[in-house]
Amino acid sequence: xxxxxxxxxxKQAIPIIVAFMxxxxxxxxxxxxxxxxxxxxxxYMAMADQPAWGYKEGPPLISFxxxxxxxxxxNSLWLLRLLPTLSGAALIGLTGWITVxxxxxxxxxxxxxxxxxxxxxFLATGYMMQPxxxxxxxxxxxxxxxxxxxKSAEQSNLLYLGITAGLGMMNKFSIAVYLFSLLAAVMxxxxxxxxxxxxxxxxxxxxxxxxxxxxxxFHHGFxxxxxxxxxxxxxxxxxxxxTLFKQLVLAHGMSSLxxxxxxxxxxxGSARLRAYRxxxxxxxxxxxxxxxxxxxxxxxxxxxxxxxxAGAILISDQLEVWKKNFVKVxxxxxxxISGLMALPAVVPVLPLHHTVAWLDAMKxxxxxxxxxxxxxxxxxxxxxxxxxxxxWEELAARTVGVLRSVPxxxxxxxxxxxxxxxxxxxxxxxxxxxxxxxxxxxxxxxSQSSAQHSAAEYTIRVTSGRDQxxxxxxxxxxxxRVEYPNAEVNGSVIYLIRxxxxxxxxxx
Numbered sequence: 001x002x003x004x005x006x007x008x009x010x011k012q013a014i015p016i017i018v019a020f021m022x023x024x025x026x027x028x029x030x031x032x033x034x035x036x037x038x039x040x041x042x043x044y045m046a047m048a049d050q051p052a053w054g055y056k057e058g059p060p061l062i063s064f065x066x067x068x069x070x071x072x073x074x075n076s077l078w079l080l081r082l083l084p085t086l087s088g089a090a091l092i093g094l095t096g097w098i099t100v101x102x103x104x105x106x107x108x109x110x111x112x113x114x115x116x117x118x119x120x121x122f123l124a125t126g127y128m129m130q131p132x133x134x135x136x137x138x139x140x141x142x143x144x145x146x147x148x149x150x151k152s153a154e155q156s157n158l159l160y161l162g163i164t165a166g167l168g169m170m171n172k173f174s175i176a177v178y179l180f181s182l183l184a185a186v187m188x189x190x191x192x193x194x195x196x197x198x199x200x201x202x203x204x205x206x207x208x209x210x211x212x213x214x215x216x217x218f219h220h221g222f223x224x225x226x227x228x229x230x231x232x233x234x235x236x237x238x239x240x241x242x243t244l245f246k247q248l249v250l251a252h253g254m255s256s257l258x259x260x261x262x263x264x265x266x267x268x269g270s271a272r273l274r275a276y277r278x279x280x281x282x283x284x285x286x287x288x289x290x291x292x293x294x295x296x297x298x299x300x301x302x303x304x305x306x307x308x309x310a311g312a313i314l315i316s317d318q319l320e321v322w323k324k325n326f327v328k329v330x331x332x333x334x335x336x337i338s339g340l341m342a343l344p345a346v347v348p349v350l351p352l353h354h355t356v357a358w359l360d361a362m363k364x365x366x367x368x369x370x371x372x373x374x375x376x377x378x379x380x381x382x383x384x385x386x387x388x389x390x391x392w393e394e395l396a397a398r399t400v401g402v403l404r405s406v407p408x409x410x411x412x413x414x415x416x417x418x419x420x421x422x423x424x425x426x427x428x429x430x431x432x433x434x435x436x437x438x439x440x441x442x443x444x445x446x447s448q449s450s451a452q453h454s455a456a457e458y459t460i461r462v463t464s465g466r467d468q469x470x471x472x473x474x475x476x477x478x479x480x481r482v483e484y485p486n487a488e489v490n491g492s493v494i495y496l497i498r499x500x501x502x503x504x505x506x507x508x
Contacts, residue, residue: 042425088126118339138168139302166209262311391487396430
């Protein structure tokens, strides 16, 4: 293997990249223990309690990572979020290095790192134990290895790309869409850029890594397909195309100035970035697929780092031409202020009551309500991802209270049936030692022991309290309502039912 010494530009870029990685940690680490476990984090901790090569909820990598953290501490929210936060810092480092690979100097690296650090979308997704941050990291790393291959023609980079894609698919399948869009774009730009042998270097290691999960899917009748159908029906909001496009732009605040510049210049065939036009083409292909599926906008966030890198290079060149200091200062100040104003809406930097007051003021004085719109289409006082961190312990305590009202001889056979995996995950975590079998109606919440409780004398039915059209359940013994202002769990109703009619649920 050929090794070369670092160029002057690379040496100058490294301190900038490291400084921004440390800033990223400073933004998140002091506040990672605030508010409470997110609903998704509760699910992944429950998955970690039942290790497997797959789940109906998705591939197993997130549960493996969560399991490893839980071996150190089972009750530390701050520790649970440490690895995702470090991954968020690594993403900034990768974005800065992609800028260097594309030919950017220190100023371009400074622009890139500032833009992605202050991007509200990457602030919001860069600290919770969820697949999304690891997905973004694998996408950015995949693009980096492909850029290195285009620059050097060294096939080892394709091997690294395949390994990265395989690990990425063990986290989320969405990277497969990005991988195909990248490779297709490379061949659209230059049909001879990739041979069949080159493609084998990519796909073979990826398939080997993801094979255990594919085998698991086959053995269980490909539950992933059913899960996608349930998510589409109950959780993915169907939004019109103009709104989705608007979300794609507005979600990144004023940092959008950078990535949009990068996309336009790549597609226009800028002389300096002509060899990397495939990055822009792949982004268009990706968005066409996601817009057709009406997928959530954050699914494609992993494709943005390379666009930030390209845009920063062009903006850096333009700022050098203008030679006006006030323009340079205004550019950075605009992005920084935009990010700081959004910060309390995406990171728990403030105590909860101050966050509510900040967002009330934002809505009153700016009429900005996008971050406060939930999947139900209504505008609330907190963003949904904050609301999904609140009230779960209260829900679990209420459920345990209802369970204790069941005759002692019947408690171990009682079934807890929830509306969704968020409720099931919360009860499984906060009441792990007291609850019997459990399942959710949609999407599935696995419970290896739930099947034996299908004929239980007592069922504890946990509902969301919203859009309940079925009325009072037959066999109702008691009902209890959960009150927790601003939480998604607020208004949930817990029913104790004796000898209920058959209730449909799925479990693996």
